[in-house]
Every structure is written in structure tokens, then in C-alpha cells.
Amino acid sequence: MKARTNLIFFSLLFISFLFLILSTKFPFNGLKNFLKIPLKPFNLTVDFISFSIGNKNIFIEQENNLLEKTLTISRMEYLKRENEKLKELLNLKQRLNEKFIFSEIISTNKITGEFFTIDKGKINGIDIGMPVISTNGVVGKIVEVYKNNSIVETFNSPNFRIGVMDKNKDQFMLCYYYKRGLLKVENVQYDVKLNPGDTLYTSGFGKIFPENIPVGTILKIEYLEDGDFFYLLKPVENIFSLKHLCILQMDKEFYRNEFENIRKEFVSKIGWFSIYQRVIE
Amino acid sequence: MKYLLLIFLSLFLLYLNFTVPPIFSINDFTQPDLFIITVNILSLNFERNFVYIFVFIFGFLTDSLSGTYLGFHSIFFLLISFFTFNFSHYFYKNKLVNRLFLIFVSDFIYRFLLTLIFFDKVGNILNILAFLFYSPIYTTFLYYLFEFLSIILKFKKDHVQR
Numbered sequence: 485m486k487a488r489t490n491l492i493f494f495s496l497l498f499i500s501f502l503f504l505i506l507s508t509k510f511p512f513n514g515l516k517n518f519l520k521i522p523l524k525p526f527n528l529t530v531d532f533i534s535f536s537i538g539n540k541n542i543f544i545e546q547e548n549n550l551l552e553k554t555l556t557i558s559r560m561e562y563l564k565r566e567n568e569k570l571k572e573l574l575n576l577k578q579r580l581n582e583k584f585i586f587s588e589i590i591s592t593n594k595i596t597g598e599f600f601t602i603d604k605g606k607i608n609g610i611d612i613g614m615p616v617i618s619t620n621g622v623v624g625k626i627v628e629v630y631k632n633n634s635i636v637e638t639f640n641s642p643n644f645r646i647g648v649m650d651k652n653k654d655q656f657m658l659c660y661y662y663k664r665g666l667l668k669v670e671n672v673q674y675d676v677k678l679n680p681g682d683t684l685y686t687s688g689f690g691k692i693f694p695e696n697i698p699v700g701t702i703l704k705i706e707y708l709e710d711g712d713f714f715y716l717l718k719p720v721e722n723i724f725s726l727k728h729l730c731i732l733q734m735d736k737e738f739y740r741n742e743f744e745n746i747r748k749e750f751v752s753k754i755g756w757f758s759i760y761q762r763v764i765e
Numbered sequence: 766m767k768y769l770l771l772i773f774l775s776l777f778l779l780y781l782n783f784t785v786p787p788i789f790s791i792n793d794f795t796q797p798d799l800f801i802i803t804v805n806i807l808s809l810n811f812e813r814n815f816v817y818i819f820v821f822i823f824g825f826l827t828d829s830l831s832g833t834y835l836g837f838h839s840i841f842f843l844l845i846s847f848f849t850f851n852f853s854h855y856f857y858k859n860k861l862v863n864r865l866f867l868i869f870v871s872d873f874i875y876r877f878l879l880t881l882i883f884f885d886k887v888g889n890i891l892n893i894l895a896f897l898f899y900s901p902i903y904t905t906f907l908y909y910l911f912e913f914l915s916i917i918l919k920f921k922k923d924h925v926q927r
Contacts, residue, residue, distance in 0.1 A: 488814075489813045489814055489817075492814055492817050492818070493813075493817050493843065493847055496817055496818070496821045496839070496843055497840060497843050497844075499821075499836075499839075500821065500824065500836040500839035500840040500843065501836060501840060502836070503825075503834075503835045503836030503839070504834050504835065504836035504837055504840065505836075506835075507834035507835045507836060508834065512835050515829070515835065516828075516829035516835070517829075519825055519826050519828075519829040520826075520829055520830065522776055522826070523776060523779070523780050523826075523830070526776070526777065526780040527780075
């Protein structure tokens with residue numbers, strides 16, 4: 485009796501092993517489908533129950549309709565807001581004298597907000613160094629140009645520098661990147677202090693941006709240990725909510741790189757060491 | 766009649782185990798293996814030849830449902846039942862702890878083999894830990910719950926008869 489049981493066990497084990505080895509070469513799809521047949525009644529029962537419950541859910545259908553309508557309304561509101569933004573851009577065009585290229589942001593570095601990719605490139609007349617602004621104010625400048633798209637370096641980049649002034653054109657200062665979403669204004673006059681809430685504008689001295697474009701509002705005055713101070717500036721534009729941008733097509737001479745026409749001029753020689761002077765042509 | 770009922774129940778368990786796993790699962794991930802419990806209970810309560818043929822066929826059914834190589838589950842279930850039959854004197858009647866241990870080890874080895882086969886799909890170490898340890902513990906706990914329920918029901922039945 486025991487021998488018979490063992491024989492059954494080992495034959496079944498052998499068959500299983502045989503199938504296992506053959507399964508690596510043949511998928512046995514037909515057999516697998518055939519084996520699933522005993523479970524079909526359960527499947528049908530579950531389907532039937534879910535179908536009968538599903539038919540009774542008229543309320544869910546009504547709720548879906550309501551949700552669809554809400555979605556349409558919110559979509560209309562979004563289009564309305566976008567329309568307003570585009571109108572603001574058009575107003576901006578009338579306000580400034582420079583030529584504009586409108587563009588849309590394709591991608592943003594969502595963590596740092598350092599760079600944007602825009603949908604306009606070399607074929608649209610974009611060039612390196614062109615200033616980029618939005619309806620509210622300064623955004624950055626073009627740093628790389630490809631055939632159909634370009635990269636904008638925003639004020640969240642550590643390389644960002646811009647000449648700024650107050651609204652009365654009394655003080656001309658230099659504005660740097662400080663932290664994400666914050667700028668630092670140095671080179672300030674110590675006798676006349678600006679107040680938190682004052683807006684600073686581009687001075688036009690950096691040879692990148694034209695003057696009188698808002699840069700940011702003073703958030704607070706930071707004092708150092710030696711009594712020195714600087715202004716913390718909150719940019720007027722929130723980088724992360726931007727969708728459309730304007731690229732200013734300025735006179736090429738205006739935003740040209742100062743260092744592209746530099747010439748080295750020999751001054752003197754001390755031993756083997758030569759001294760040169762940089763001369764801008 | 767007893768065998769027919771058993772086959773129907775096993776099919777139902779198999780369906781629950783593979784088609785509707787979230788019913789018993791914790792957080793959709795730690796899923797108990799109801800069929801290992803079934804195989805162990807069968808091995809302790811039914812005749813050898815019937816159990817061997819039964820687990821062999823149901824192993825193939827499991828393979829067709831779970832997408833493993835045909836024969837994998839059959840071999841495993843056959844080995845579990847063979848082991849349980851040959852060492853059954855350790856697991857009978859009042860030796861509940863041993864039975865729980867048997868369920869845990871069976872499920873652990875089963876999941877270990879599955880992890881080896883599907884190692885490239887595992888994801889990360891936490892998944893492996895949950896799959897190898899939490900699930901067998903959960904399966905063992907469910908078995909304990911069944912045993913506990915059966916004890917209560919038996920006690921009530923005896924009480925009513927008296």
C-alpha cells in the first residue's frame with residue numbers, strides 16, 4: 485500500500501518536473517486556458533453581481549454629469565485668466581518701445597526654477613543675451629539658443645546680476661541672486677535708505693535690460709555685524725506660475741557682450757613674465 | 766459528497782487567493798496564501814493518494830492563474846503534503862504550535878522560491894522583507910484564527926448536545 489502511494493507521489497512529482505522543464509521552452513497557453521475553465525463560474529458570478537449593482541447606480545451617473553459640468557466651468561475660468569494674461573502682454577507691448585517676441589514656456593526646472601526652455605529659437609530671431617520679461621517685470625536672459633527653442637536663465641540662477649535703481653533715479657545699485665526666490669541689492673548709498681515695500685527698476689546700465697522695468701520690491705533691510713547693510717528683494721514675478729514670456733528684441737549693440745571685442749596689449753616684461761593690458765575696442 | 770464540497774471550496778479559495786486578493790490583504794501588499802493553509806489542512810485530515818492527486822491538479826491551476834512555470838506549484842504542494850504526511854505525528858491534534866510553525870515554514874519557503882524566480886521584478890529590499898516575513902506571519906495568523914474559530918464552534922456544538 486505504502487509502495488503504491490509512494491509510486492503515485494513520485495510519478496506526480498516527475499510529471500510536474502517534466503512540465504517545469506518544458507515550460508521554459510513551450511508556454512502551454514492552450515493548457516493554461518483550459519485549466520482556468522473551472523474558475524469561470526466564479527468569474528461569471530462576480531461579474532453578474534457587479535453588473536446588477538452597477539445598473540442601480542443612477543446617482544453615480546448623475547454625479548459624473550455634475551463633475552463634467554464643473555470641469556467645463558473651471559476650464560472656462562482658466563481660459564479667461566489666460567486671456568487676461570495675454571491682454572496684459574499686449575498692453576506691455578504698447579508700453580515699451582522695443583520689439584517683442586512672444587513665447588511659451590515648454591519646461592521648467594521645478595525644483596530650483598533656474599532655467600526655462602521656451603518654444604522660440606534661432607529661426608524666430610532669438611539670440612544669446614536677449615532680455616526676457618513677463619507682464620510683471622524682469623524674468624532673466626537668454627543663455628542658449630537652438631534652432632526651435634532656447635534656454636532662459638532666470639533670476640533664480642546664481643549667475644544672475646542686474647543693475648537696478650529706485651523710482652526717483654537717485655540710487656543706482658547692483659542686484660544679485662541671494663536665495664531661491666530672493667535677490668540681494670548691494671552697492672547702496674548709506675545716507676539715503678530705501679524702505680521695505682519700495683519697488684526697484686532696471687537701470688539699463690548692465691547693457692542687457694532696458695531701463696524702467698520692475699525687478700522687485702524690498703522685503704527687508706539686512707544688517708551685517710560691521711554696520712553695513714543690504715536690501716533683500718522679492719522679485720515681482722513668481723517664476724513657478726509663469727506660462728508666457730516676452731523676449732525683447734533690442735538693438736544688437738545694446739546687449740552685446742562687452743568682452744567679445746577685447747584685445748590684449750603688451751605692456752612690459754619682467755624677466756620671463758609678460759604683462760598685458762586688456763583694451764576694449 | 767464530502768470530496769465534491771472540498772473541491773468546490775478549494776476552487777473558491779483559489780479564486781479568492783488570486784482573483785480577489787485585496788479581500789484579505791493588508792495595504793494591498795501583505796497577502797496571505799490561503800491555499801498553503803488548505804494543503805496543510807488536507808494533508809492532516811485526508812487520505813494520502815487523494816491529497817497527492819488533488820494538490821497536483823490544483824498546483825497546475827495555481828500555475829495557470831499566477832503566471833508561474835507550469836509545474837512549479839504542483840511540485841511545491843506535493844512536497845509540502847509529503848513532508849506533512851511523513852512527519853504528521855509532530856502536527857496532530859493538540860500540537861497547535863507545531864502546526865503553526867509548519868504553516869510559517871511552508872509559506873516562507875514558497876515565497877523564498879518565488880522571490881528567487883522573480884528576483885528582477887522585486888523592486889527593493891522592503892518589498893522582499895514584506896513578502897518573505899510579513900506575509901507568512903499573516904498566513905500563520907489566519908490559520909490560527911481558523912483553528913480558534915473551529916475550537917469555539919466545536920465547543921458550542923458540544924455544549925448544545927449536552
